[in-house]
Amino acid sequence: MSNFPRFPSLPKELRLRIWTYCLPHRFVELDHPVPDHIFSSALPCTHFTDTTFINSRPPLITQVCREARQVGLETGAPLEDIFQPGRPDEASFCSGTSIQAPWLDRTKDAVHMNWSGALEPLYGSDGDMISSLAWDAKYCTGVASLRVEFFDDNYHEAGSVDVPAALPEELKSLVDKPLSARLAKQIQNFLSLPMWLVVMDTVVVHSSRQAAAERGLFGLLGDATVQVIDVAKQEVLHGYYDAAGLAERLQVPQGVPSDGHKFESIAKIREDLEYVLMNGYGCQEQLRHMQPAVMFRLCTRDCNTIAHANQQSLSR
Ligand SMILES: [Zn+2]
Secondary structure, three states: OOOOOOHHHOOHHHHHHHHHHHOOOOEEEOEOOOHHHHOOOOOOOOOHHHHHHHHOOOOHHHHOOHHHHHHHHHHEEEHHHOOOOOOOHHHOEEEOOEOOOOEEEOOOOEEEEOOOHHHHHHHOEEEOHHHHHHHHHHHOOOOEEEEHHHHHHHHHHHHHHOOOOOOOHHHHHHHHHHHHHHHHHHHHHHHOOOOEEEEEEEEEEEOOHHHHHHHOEOEOOOOOOEEEEEOOOHHHHHHHHHHOOOHHHHOOOOOOOOOOOOOHHHHHHHHHHHHHHHHHHOOOHHHHHEEEEEEEEEEOOOHHHHHHHHHHHHHO
């Protein structure tokens, strides 16, 4: 260990590689999550927005030294400063929950939006969310995610058309037309990316930043506080649930052989997504481009105790 050179004495090329390695891989939220719309029961975290704030700031290494800052600035910038030539008007979206200029690294980050139509009456919005999100995803790593509640709108709209089953085909297509134009555009955008992650569940992991960094679940330095994990990555998923103290969610029910049944609930999650998409769009075309996922959020505050205490005092 005594022969280990001081960091500044390492060759510059090696130092830059180490700094680059320390950059977080984030799911950058482009709008604020609204906890009341995410959790139907008691909120598991009293500092929910802290997670969003840290995740939208420049990476930690940009505060270490000039050299590290330069590495962070090479591929990252506040989103509104990024010049995106040719961005069409239709690929813009803003709402009362939009985040102003979140930090985005075009080589490392994916983009996420929490928006759903249920927020419209309170916060309002303007533009086409899916076109906008697809554009931002193509600008960075090509990965986008959204909440499953986004599709509720389509479901309700489809339901309100109320086409009688006995209606002749030509009339069905007339009734369906205004609906299909909007949804067809969405499907076109969904097909323009290889994969969209659809957040089916949100879990808060309470842990110190150091402990989180040691586990490597939220970036090497614990500054990638929002992660969206594809349910197909079962072992990875298990690691996050374990860190949240919720490993039992993915455990084998007692008496069931573990082979092939270890993540039984995952199959259910996939079925739920297929059901939502089929009801909303009435076709399977975009299913191949959709993957159910779980969002994990790191909170470094001691909310478990507070939330638990609040819950207890409320139940008295
Ligand atoms: Zn918390």
